[in-house]
Amino acid sequence: MRILVADDDPVVADVVRRYLERDGMTVLLAGTGAAALSIVAEGAVDLAILDVMMPEGDGISVCQTIRHGPRPDLPIIMLTALGEAEDRVAGLESGADDYVAKPFSPKELSLRVRSVLRRAQATPAEGAVTELADGGIRVNLAGDAVHVDGTPVSTTKREFDLLVFLIRNPDTVFTREELLERVWGWNFGDVSTVTVHVKRLRAKLGDATRIETVWGRGYRWTPADATREETR
Structure with a gap:
């Protein structure tokens, strides 16, 4: 699985990258909203993790662009500021599938990534109602x-x-x-x-x-x- 991590904080991005790579994921990093959209446009990612606060396109606007672009079904997790309920709500309203509040446990984020991917890939069992x-x-x-x-x-x-x-x-x-x-x-x-x-x-x-x-x-x-x- 290829995961996009878009965050302008290199420390946060590196910690997330290392945890996800331990889970066998391939991680692509972006430090700006524009860079994130460029990677998504190439169609080579299975899930995007977007920080709400980024230069050249914040996470909310990037999420909205993805939802109205060529990858409307791309699973998206937002990283939001702790205690900023409006950020969480705005992220979900923009079309995010999930959110994790900063500061966060990298292990929790890794679990959320697996959960979102699992649901995105789920298919009905043979003979099930379709x-x-x-x-x-x-x-x-x-x-x-x-x-x-x-x-x-x-x-x-x-x-x-x-x-x-x-x-x-x-x-x-x-x-x-x-x-x-x-x-x-x-x-x-x-x-x-x-x-x-x-x-x-x-x-x-x-x-x-x-x-x-x-x-x-x-x-x-x-x-x-x-x-x-x-x-x-």
């Missing part, structure tokens, strides 16, 4: 594709996983903590991650969305009708 349908929403599990009333909708891997989980578990209220653990396998983390992904999914699904907020409890998927389809 498509979900609910009203005008159709989800192709094999191709990680979402269509609303026949129109393709681009989602990040985190958004896709959340949508699939909710459709498969209708009429059930889940707290944000439960969604963190059951959708993404995290037993720790900022619950605002869930809030941001729900917000993004609602915006992308438009009138077709049925993610209901149950105040004081969490979120619930309300199905279009009682005849939801699952096709093989």
